[in-house]
Amino acid sequence: xxxxxxxxxxxxxxxxxxxxxxxxxxxxxxxxxxxxxxxxxxxxxxxxxxxxxxxxxxxxxxxxxxxxxxxxxxxxxxxxxxxxxxxxxxxxxxxxxxxxxxxxxxxxxxxxxxxxxxxxxxxxxxxxxxxxxxxxxxxxxxxxxxxxxxxxxxxxxxxxxxxxxxxxxxxxxxxxxxxxxxxxxxxxxxxxxxxxxxxxxxxxxxxxxxxxxxxxxxxxxxxxxxxxxxxxxxxxxxxxxxxxxxxxxxxxxxxxxxxxxxxxxxxxxxxxxxxxxxxxxxxxxxxxxxxxxxxxxxxxxxxxxxxxxxxxxxxxxxxxxxxxxxxxxxxxxxxxxxxxxxxxxxxxxxxxxxxxxxxxxxxxxxxxxxxxxxxxxxxxxxxxxxxxxxxxxxxxxxxxxxxxxxxxxxxxxxxxxxxxxxxxxxxxxxxxxxxxxxxxxxxxxxxxxxxxxxxxxxxxxxxxxxxxxxxxxxxxxxxxx
Ligand code: HEM
Ligand SMILES: *[C@@H]1O[C@H](CO)[C@@H](O)[C@H](O)[C@H]1NC(C)=O
Ligand SMILES: *[C@@H]1O[C@H](CO)[C@@H](O)[C@H](O)[C@H]1NC(C)=O
Numbered sequence: 401x402x403x404x405x406x407x408x409x410x411x412x413x414x415x416x417x418x419x420x421x422x423x424x425x426x427x428x429x430x431x432x433x434x435x436x437x438x439x440x441x442x443x444x445x446x447x448x449x450x451x452x453x454x455x456x457x458x459x460x461x462x463x464x465x466x467x468x469x470x471x472x473x474x475x476x477x478x479x480x481x482x483x484x485x486x487x488x489x490x491x492x493x494x495x496x497x498x499x500x501x502x503x504x505x506x507x508x509x510x511x512x513x514x515x516x517x518x519x520x521x522x523x524x525x526x527x528x529x530x531x532x533x534x535x536x537x538x539x540x541x542x543x544x545x546x547x548x549x550x551x552x553x554x555x556x557x558x559x560x561x562x563x564x565x566x567x568x569x570x571x572x573x574x575x576x577x578x579x580x581x582x583x584x585x586x587x588x589x590x591x592x593x594x595x596x597x598x599x600x601x602x603x604x605x606x607x608x609x610x611x612x613x614x615x616x617x618x619x620x621x622x623x624x625x626x627x628x629x630x631x632x633x634x635x636x637x638x639x640x641x642x643x644x645x646x647x648x649x650x651x652x653x654x655x656x657x658x659x660x661x662x663x664x665x666x667x668x669x670x671x672x673x674x675x676x677x678x679x680x681x682x683x684x685x686x687x688x689x690x691x692x693x694x695x696x697x698x699x700x701x702x703x704x705x706x707x708x709x710x711x712x713x714x715x716x717x718x719x720x721x722x723x724x725x726x727x728x729x730x731x732x733x734x735x736x737x738x739x740x741x742x743x744x745x746x747x748x749x750x751x752x753x754x755x756x757x758x759x760x761x762x763x764x765x766x767x768x769x770x771x772x773x774x775x776x777x778x779x780x781x782x783x784x785x786x787x788x789x790x791x792x793x794x795x796x797x798x799x800x801x802x803x804x805x806x807x808x809x810x811x812x813x814x815x816x817x818x819x820x821x822x823x824x825x826x827x828x829x830x831x832x833x834x835x836x837x838x839x840x841x842x843x844x845x846x847x848x849x850x851x852x853x854x855x856x857x858x859x860x861x862x863x864x865x866x867x868x869x870x871x872x873x874x875x876x877x878x879x880x881x
Contacts, residue, residue, distance in 0.1 A: 441774035444489050446471065446479035461859055464758050468492065468787045478771055488780040489773075490759075494794070494813035496771055497783035500762055502821035504770075508762035508781055510823055515617030515625070519609065519632055520687055521680025526823070533822070535671045540685065541826045542665065543657040544589065549830050550734040552585075555593050556837050557732055559584045564841060567873040571851045574701050575868030578694035585834055586689035589827075590682050591642075592655025598642045605635040606686065632683075639679040657685055685827070692756060693831045695864050699754040700747065700835060702865050703801050704843075705850055710746060710803065715843040717742045722844055737836045745803035747835050751817035753801055755786035756862055760819060785816050848873045 468490070471479055477493035491497050500508050509529045517527055525536045542548060563581055583606075587599065612628020619626050646662060659665060661678045673681075704711045721736055759782045768775045775781065790798040794814040795805060818825035825831075842848075848871045856866030 444478045444480045444773045445475040446481050448482050468784055486780045489775055491783045492787040494788055498813045500781055500783050505821045507768050509765050511761050511763040520684050523677045523680040524684030539660050543660045544826045544830055546829050553734050560838050560841050571870050571872050573868040574871050575698045578697040582690040582693035586686045590657050590686055598638055601638050605631045640675050643675050643678055689827050695756050698864055698869050700750045714743050718840050718843045745806040748806045749803040752789045755789045758786040759784045846873050
């Protein structure tokens with residue numbers, strides 16, 4: 401579905417790529433694999449049998465909880481399967497996931513399809529491992545750490561305050577609206593708050609790029625992929641123009657990630673990046689930032705809607721903050737957002753329950769001995785965040801939406817909504833900040849009800865409530881009690 405696939409954090413193949421290109425390849429591969437592996441080395445248990453096509457489609461059309469849990473029950477915490485044309489090892493234990501993502505991360509590299517790499521830009525952070533990745537990561541983190549985003553609170557608040565009134569009285573598609581919100585925030589974190597004339601153009605080209613992101617990678621005139629690649633080229637040119645301009649100017653207010661990547665931040669190690677490297681990473685970060693945040697915000701609205709008591713409690717917490725701001729005659733600050741314990745737990749529980757990134761992809765860079773099993777070079781390895789987040793051993797009654805479970809910290813390595821290790825999400829504080837600021841204003845001023853199918857979920861690698869959760873938002877003052 402649109403969201404997951406237009407997110408950067410997608411599986412290496414979209415369904416349509418798969419259907420058209422991979423069926424024959426997959427049949428062949430199945431045969432080859434039968435011969436390739438020496439019998440004495442013990443592969444993880446699991447079925448590599450014929451009905452792979454069925455398995456693949458099921459992975460993206462079924463409830464992922466039951467897809468994974470049925471296999472886990474049968475084979476244990478590490479099992480092999482065959483999805484989207486690739487032999488895979490799926491991992492559902494926190495300790496083993498930690499090994500893949502943290503302690504033995506050097507043996508497992510991130511893996512994306514070539515078409516996605518071309519579309520985002522091959523020099524973007526996600527695709528790299530080792531020294532280039534490490535120094536890039538330092539820069540991206542520098543732009544997204546609390547000390548760097550603290551100053552954005554009022555800018556994000558302004559975006560919220562412009563957006564909320566446009567929701568009043570008519571049915572809105574929550575997911576679409578949250579995308580607008582998250583995109584505007586992503587633009588600020590990429591470029592800072594100054595309004596260059598290039599911004600509108602960049603926004604427009606971005607939308608074109610996104611439309612083709614999920615399409616079959618067929619670069620022929622007229623195809624969505626071709627159009628997206630054309631937008632990518634224009635985006636490249638626009639960004640390079642902006643980069644050249646910012647390199648020359650010594651305006652201090654030109655902020656955001658771009659400023660850090662240009663090496664204009666005195667405190668940061670001076671890695672000399674080329675214009676292309678900068679452009680690819682700006683585009684990549686906006687990609688990673690906006691659909692993920694939009695879909696978690698959609699779930700947040702849904703869970704609060706379904707749990708009236710929690711909504712009341714969150715509203716009381718936010719009203720307390722509002723009264724304080726009123727008494728002190730000032731606006732919301734970063735420090736205020738650090739004093740929202742209940743709202744923060746609701747956000748954590750949303751991240752756990754929704755697990756919008758059900759899993760991530762790695763690839764074994766060499767033959768690896770792992771927990772007594774043999775993982776051949778080139779196999780995909782998938783730590784299943786969702787299975788860990790929904791395991792009753794770590795989160796009793798996992799299906800229940802219960803923020804109070806976060807009153808004590810979760811067991812180590814069991815809660816990874818933002819991944820773990822060298823590739824973990826540098827945007828996690830920003831994402832949480834967006835949720836807090838939106839909830840602050842939304843709960844104080846509005847109520848909402850779901851106008852579509854209440855309990856439907858669009859399954860996919862990146863599930864969201866059905867139809868993007870249509871809701872009607874009403875000002876609280878208009879509710880007669
Ligand atoms: C609720 C929202 C978000 C979720 C659930 C999320 C989740 C994740 C996860 C699980 C990863 C690791 C993927 C892997 O190990 O393969 C990741 C990576 C990344 N995320 Fe996020 N993310 C969110 C929002 C953001 C935001 C707002 C930004 C930027 C402003 C961002 C930027 C990135 C980047 C740059 C990476 C790649 C890091 C690397 O490869 O070293 N994300 N994200
Ligand atoms: C962006 O433009 C530069 C210079 O024309 C080129 O070298 C680079 O490959 C382009 N990047 C992408 C992703 O098209
Ligand atoms: C929404 O409806 C209420 C009354 O039903 C009205 O007072 C308010 O102005 C409306 N808001 C917008 C943005 O139209």
